[in-house]
Amino acid sequence: MNKQRIIFGGAVILAVSLVAALVVALVLFSIGASPLETYKTILMGPLSDVFGVTEVLVRAVPLLLVGLGIAISFRSGILNIGAEGQIQMGVLASTAVALALPGLPKGILLPLVLLAGALGGALWGGIAGWLRARLQVNEILSTVMLNYIAVQVHTFFLRGPMLDPNELETGSGTPQSMRLPEAAIMDYIVPGTRLHTGLILALVAALLVYVLLWKTTLGYRMRAAGAGAKAARYAGIPVERYLVIAMLLAGGFAGLAGAVEVTGVHHRAIEGISSGYGFAGIVVALFGMLHPGGIIPSSIFFGILLIGADMTQRSAGVPANMVLVLQGVIILAIVSAQSFLRNSYAQARLFRWWSGFKPKKGAQP
Amino acid sequence: MTAMLEPISELKLEGITKRFPGVLACDGISLQVRRGEVLALVGENGAGKTTLMNIIMGLYRPDSGSLFVNGEEVHFRTPGDAYARGIGMVHQHFMLVPNMTVAENLALGLKQLHHFMWLDIKGAARRIREVSERYELPVNPDAYIWQLSVGEQQRVELVKTLCLGARLLILDEPTSALTPQETDDLIERLQRMASELAIIFISHKLNEVKALSDRVSILRHGAVVFNGHTVNHEPAELAALMTGHEVTLPRNEGTGRPGKPLLSVKNLCVRGDRGNLVLDGLNLELRAGEILGVAGVSGNGQRELADTLAGLRAVESGEILFEGQNLANCSPRAIIDAGMGYVPEDRQTEGIVPSFSVKDNFILKDFASQQFSKLSFLRRREIDRHADQLKAGFDIRCPSTSTATGALSGGNIQKVILAREIARGPKALVAVYPTRGIDMGAQEFIHSQLLDHRRKGVGIVLISEELEEVMNLSDRIAVIYKGKILKTLPAVEATRERLGILMAGLTDTDSPPEPAASALPSAGAVHE
Numbered sequence: 001m002n003k004q005r006i007i008f009g010g011a012v013i014l015a016v017s018l019v020a021a022l023v024v025a026l027v028l029f030s031i032g033a034s035p036l037e038t039y040k041t042i043l044m045g046p047l048s049d050v051f052g053v054t055e056v057l058v059r060a061v062p063l064l065l066v067g068l069g070i071a072i073s074f075r076s077g078i079l080n081i082g083a084e085g086q087i088q089m090g091v092l093a094s095t096a097v098a099l100a101l102p103g104l105p106k107g108i109l110l111p112l113v114l115l116a117g118a119l120g121g122a123l124w125g126g127i128a129g130w131l132r133a134r135l136q137v138n139e140i141l142s143t144v145m146l147n148y149i150a151v152q153v154h155t156f157f158l159r160g161p162m163l164d165p166n167e168l169e170t171g172s173g174t175p176q177s178m179r180l181p182e183a184a185i186m187d188y189i190v191p192g193t194r195l196h197t198g199l200i201l202a203l204v205a206a207l208l209v210y211v212l213l214w215k216t217t218l219g220y221r222m223r224a225a226g227a228g229a230k231a232a233r234y235a236g237i238p239v240e241r242y243l244v245i246a247m248l249l250a251g252g253f254a255g256l257a258g259a260v261e262v263t264g265v266h267h268r269a270i271e272g273i274s275s276g277y278g279f280a281g282i283v284v285a286l287f288g289m290l291h292p293g294g295i296i297p298s299s300i301f302f303g304i305l306l307i308g309a310d311m312t313q314r315s316a317g318v319p320a321n322m323v324l325v326l327q328g329v330i331i332l333a334i335v336s337a338q339s340f341l342r343n344s345y346a347q348a349r350l351f352r353w354w355s356g357f358k359p360k361k362g363a364q365p
Numbered sequence: 366m367t368a369m370l371e372p373i374s375e376l377k378l379e380g381i382t383k384r385f386p387g388v389l390a391c392d393g394i395s396l397q398v399r400r401g402e403v404l405a406l407v408g409e410n411g412a413g414k415t416t417l418m419n420i421i422m423g424l425y426r427p428d429s430g431s432l433f434v435n436g437e438e439v440h441f442r443t444p445g446d447a448y449a450r451g452i453g454m455v456h457q458h459f460m461l462v463p464n465m466t467v468a469e470n471l472a473l474g475l476k477q478l479h480h481f482m483w484l485d486i487k488g489a490a491r492r493i494r495e496v497s498e499r500y501e502l503p504v505n506p507d508a509y510i511w512q513l514s515v516g517e518q519q520r521v522e523l524v525k526t527l528c529l530g531a532r533l534l535i536l537d538e539p540t541s542a543l544t545p546q547e548t549d550d551l552i553e554r555l556q557r558m559a560s561e562l563a564i565i566f567i568s569h570k571l572n573e574v575k576a577l578s579d580r581v582s583i584l585r586h587g588a589v590v591f592n593g594h595t596v597n598h599e600p601a602e603l604a605a606l607m608t609g610h611e612v613t614l615p616r617n618e619g620t621g622r623p624g625k626p627l628l629s630v631k632n633l634c635v636r637g638d639r640g641n642l643v644l645d646g647l648n649l650e651l652r653a654g655e656i657l658g659v660a661g662v663s664g665n666g667q668r669e670l671a672d673t674l675a676g677l678r679a680v681e682s683g684e685i686l687f688e689g690q691n692l693a694n695c696s697p698r699a700i701i702d703a704g705m706g707y708v709p710e711d712r713q714t715e716g717i718v719p720s721f722s723v724k725d726n727f728i729l730k731d732f733a734s735q736q737f738s739k740l741s742f743l744r745r746r747e748i749d750r751h752a753d754q755l756k757a758g759f760d761i762r763c764p765s766t767s768t769a770t771g772a773l774s775g776g777n778i779q780k781v782i783l784a785r786e787i788a789r790g791p792k793a794l795v796a797v798y799p800t801r802g803i804d805m806g807a808q809e810f811i812h813s814q815l816l817d818h819r820r821k822g823v824g825i826v827l828i829s830e831e832l833e834e835v836m837n838l839s840d841r842i843a844v845i846y847k848g849k850i851l852k853t854l855p856a857v858e859a860t861r862e863r864l865g866i867l868m869a870g871l872t873d874t875d876s877p878p879e880p881a882a883s884a885l886p887s888a889g890a891v892h893e
């Protein structure tokens with residue numbers, strides 16, 4: 001039964017992507033680009049050499065981490081749109097810790113830096129969770145507003161207290177922090193590329209989130225609070241508490257993504273470091289059916305799209321922003337397909353059709 | 366558009382089949398109903414009644430089989446198509462917008478009233494007055510839905526359906542949420558309307574079926590197993606045909622060994638959703654091993670009383686002493702842990718998480734217990750075993766315990782909740798309308814379960830509007846009126862009439878008014 005549901009979900013998602021791709025093809029066509037060429041570049045280009053593949057994975061890591069957090073919050077009935085701000089708080093917190101404790105050995109400093117990032121994000125997410133639980137402030141509103149605040153805080157620190165002193169002296173004035181001490185920088189997995197050990201961290205995190213949501217009592221509580229708040233309350237689950245916990249976790253994962261970007265890719269805090277991962281993570285999570293097993297491939301898929309978009313810009317002259325259009329269309333298509341995804345009747349029908357109308361066993365009332 | 370086609374005089378179904386995942390909901394059903402006739406459709410929970418009606422209304426497409434109106438084959442794709450041929454349905458859950466008036470609600474569904482940029486509300490009100498006069502269904506078009514009682518809303522649904530041009534009415538368990546008085550009233554009105562209309566009437570209360578219908582069809586496991594003329598069959602016989610065995614609702618034989626006091630509620634004051642005092646100095650005492658029936662017209666504080674006992678509503682003043690411990694304003698968890706069980710009124714949103722599987726709903730209160738978890742990891746194998754045991758023990762009809770609970774039929778959802786609450790082994794159980802919308806067989810089962818646990822020393826507060834149920838099961842009956850217990854009397858001294866008087870707020874010392882003649886034969890007929 002469960003396997004069927006996953007296959008069905010996959011099939012629907014695939015169909016949805018095809019529809020989205022068709023719509024975007026129309027757009028491409030109308031701006032005078034060849035849709036086929038563009039898609040070929042987007043999908044094949046990044047995978048044509050090792051470097052491309054590693055770059056895809058570098059993008060997939062933050063998407064995966066953010067997507068996991070989003071899945072936790074959505075499953076718990078709270079719509080976290082604030083990953084973008086949570087990432088930035090994670091960036092600030094991790095950078096601050098790394099720069100403040102340069103003398104520590106790597107085995108201590110790196111975990112500490114990552115933890116700081118997670119805590120920074122958790123704090124930012126937790127505010128929205130607390131506002132919702134205590135004061136019934138709509139979390140969509142609060143997380144979006146917290147995003148605005150986070151951007152300003154981030155900018156303020158990078159241009160003020162955390163600005164690299166070198167920048168002041170030598171002068172370009174680029175708003176960025178000092179380079180992190182070596183002990184706070186992740187190792188590379190494939191030498192000569194940017195692929196760092198954050199990938200392993202993210203994959204382990206995906207496994208942990210799966211275990212958390214489906215194997216533990218905490219996950220059960222959060223899912224119950226999300227799927228039927230009233231019944232959960234009647235059953236003695238303090239729903240509000242789990243909303244806050246869910247937001248702490250969601251923010252924590254986003255903050256961790258920020259810390260991983262700092263320690264793995266940029267090695268310092270820079271402006272625009274989140275580069276939209278916070279929003280793309282929502283698409284990744286939905287595309288992955290809010291399940292870690294789906295979010296892993298979905299994050300890789302969106303990694304391909306991001307890299308591919310850069311390539312089309314260079315080779316086919318199609319603006320990279322077309323990927324944003326594609327993302328938007330995919331969100332709309334998925335949200336529209338949700339009712340179909342939940343329709344177990346359509347699912348059963350598809351499978352009956354598949355198995356050639358064989359009467360299914362166990363068809364008892 | 367309605368005027369183009371001749372009015373519906375006959376609806377015929379032939380070989381309607383519909384599958385859901387793992388369930389054959391309708392299995393080659395053929396039925397027929399003509400104008401001037403009331404067809405009652407009865408069957409156990411999950412027999413496929415609602416599904417069949419949804420197929421007629423075009424909400425579901427049948428896998429095979431055909432529908433004929435006046436002998437002509439039709440394919441309905443939406444309820445609009447069905448209405449266009451004069452078929453309308455009143456669903457079990459009302460489909461009215463609470464903060465709109467009756468007329469506005471009608472206007473929502475009636476295209477003729479929608480002109481360019483302008484909505485003809487006056488026209489809607491006029492239509493409503495016409496129809497309500499013609500069928501003697503008094504309805505005020507300008508009243509807001511939220512101001513109306515459940516019975517009045519039911520009437521609005523009926524009027525709305527008729528205004529939309531329905532001449533074949535499908536009523537899916539129209540009486541399950543009504544008070545006995547409202548039920549009598551509705552049945553009487555339907556009897557009067559029946560000559561001009563065709564009616565398909567679904568109910569689990571066989572005395573209503575007996576009172577209203579001309580013919581009766583029984584569904585079992587999605588197939589029609591019996592067709593007959595109602596006059597020829599007694600309710601008890603129908604019950605037996607429906608379940609496959611004699612149904613005798615068990616009675617409380619009252620071994621009269623009162624246990625120690627378990628729960629005592631003292632001077633309880635609680636505010637309702639609108640801020641007024643809905644419980645106003647309520648006193649109640651429950652002993653171990655007794656069933657205390659709480660009877661009353663709905664809206665007199667039953668709901669709030671039950672919620673307060675479960676810790677879901679703040680106590681303004683007063684005490685809830687449970688084995689000497691004051692539970693007032695304790696958290697739901699603390700109250701559950703103290704040994705209280707609760708069967709809430711709204712099973713869909715309060716009793717279960719609909720998207721969770723049946724087995725996950727079984728552990729909704731106990732997932733953190735040692736039985737089902739270890740070091741905060743869920744013990745899936747034990748959960749599965751427990752689920753299979755309850756499924757078998759309570760005869761819950763579902764394809765598997767991994768099925769989403771929301772997809773079960775209403776009666777089976779209720780069984781899931783009862784199974785969970787009873788299997789937890791509570792010391793006291795608060796049950797609100799535990800058999801609402803439940804078939805005779807399941808009702809028999811639930812009643813015997815409640816009595817069983819009473820014998821084992823569980824104290825049960827049974828809140829119900831079914832006087833028959835309250836009188837059958839209770840040791841003592843407390844009548845609630847305007848947030849107070851007006852009187853508590855031993856069940857042996859209670860009669861329908863006496864309870865009726867008390868429920869109207871008159872104490873025994875007042876001279877009893879003429880007992881209103883009931884439109885129904887006594888439901889007691891079933892267990893004679």
Ligand SMILES: Nc1ncnc2c1ncn2[C@@H]1O[C@H](COP(=O)(O)OP(=O)(O)OP(=O)(O)O)[C@@H](O)[C@H]1O
Nearest residue numbers: 385390410411412413414415416772773774775776
């Ligand atoms: N949307 C659905 N998806 C899957 N299964 C369904 C769905 N609707 C109904 N079923 C199943 O079909 C069967 C028939 O259900 P239906 O609601 O028609 O029963 P019913 O006779 O109306 O019962 P009740 O008296 O409890 O209302 C049940 O086994 C139910 O679980």
Ligand SMILES: [Mg+2]
Nearest residue numbers: 414415774775
């Ligand atoms: Mg039904």
